[in-house]
Amino acid sequence: MEIHLIISRSGERTAFLEMGKVAADFKALAHLTYPIEDIGCRLASGSFATDGMVIAPCSINTMSAIAAGISNNLMIRAADVTLKERRRLILMVRESPLHLGHLRSMTALAEMGAILAPPVPGFYHRPQTVEEIVDHSVDRVMDLMGVPSPNARRWDGVQK
Numbered sequence: 001m002e003i004h005l006i007i008s009r010s011g012e013r014t015a016f017l018e019m020g021k022v023a024a025d026f027k028a029l030a031h032l033t034y035p036i037e038d039i040g041c042r043l044a045s046g047s048f049a050t051d052g053m054v055i056a057p058c059s060i061n062t063m064s065a066i067a068a069g070i071s072n073n074l075m076i077r078a079a080d081v082t083l084k085e086r087r088r089l090i091l092m093v094r095e096s097p098l099h100l101g102h103l104r105s106m107t108a109l110a111e112m113g114a115i116l117a118p119p120v121p122g123f124y125h126r127p128q129t130v131e132e133i134v135d136h137s138v139d140r141v142m143d144l145m146g147v148p149s150p151n152a153r154r155w156d157g158v159q160k
Contacts, residue, residue, distance in 0.1 A: 001051075001147060002031045002032070003029065003030045003031050003032075004030065004031065004032045004033075004034065004043060004050070005026060005027060005029075005030035005032070005033045005034070006033075006034050006036055006043070006074050006075045006078065007023050007026055007027075007033075007036070008036050008062075008073070008075060009036070010059060010061075011057075014057065034074055035074070036073045036074050036075055037073065037074065038074050039071075039073065039074050039077055041074060043074060043077075043078040043081070044074060044077045044078060044081060045081065046081050046084060046085045050082070050087060051087065051088065051145065051146065052082060052087045052088030052089065052090065052145055052146075053078060053079055053082040053087070053088070053089050053090070054090045054092065054141055054145065055075065055079065055089075055090070055091050055092065056090075056092040056119075056141065057092050057093070057094040057119070058091040058092050058093045058094065059093075059094075059095070060093070060095045060102060060105075062075060062076060062079075062091075063091055063093050063102075063105055063106070063109065064101075064102075064105045066079045066080060066083075066089075066091075066109065066114070067105035067106075067108045067109050067112075068105075083112050083113055083114060086113060088115065088144065088145060088146075089109075089113070089114045089115065090114075090115045090117050090141055090144050090145065091109065091114055091115070091116050091117065092117055092118060092119050092137070092141065093106070093116055093118050094118060094119060115144055117137075117140060117141055117144060119134075119137035120137070121133045121136060121137065122136045124155060125153045125155075135152075135153075136153070139151075139152035139153070
């Protein structure tokens with residue numbers, strides 16, 4: 001699968017604060033990368049076919065702008081194009097608690113066809129590490145994108 005990356009300045013800062021990673025670490029994993037200001041690139045056009053888009057993590061600011069149709073940067077424009085072309089848009093919104101305005105934006109996005117997939121940890125597999133908790137959310141998103149991980153842990157009922 002070809003991966004196109006857009007990383008915001010806030011995303012870069014969050015990655016560094018939480019994981020000690022810099023933008024170059026993520027760019028090395030992508031096939032193509034784009035500056036957030038490049039509103040004229042291929043991802044801003046519905047004629048460039050993609051399977052979908054994942055925004056992870058998705059800030060409340062980005063989520064709200066997408067819900068309102070405010071396309072002032074490439075990430076939001078690409079999300080808007082994804083919705084208008086009826087492709088999968090998955091938002092890993094990570095804010096908590098949520099107020100009514102957040103919930104209304106989420107409702108509007110769900111009505112537009114977006115999938116809201118907060119990275120909520122599942123504990124039924126009894127994860128032993130933070131990495132296993134993160135993997136659970138990533139595996140769920142990969143499933144939603146139609147690219148299931150062969151290593152994903154699947155629920156198989158209660159084990160005795």
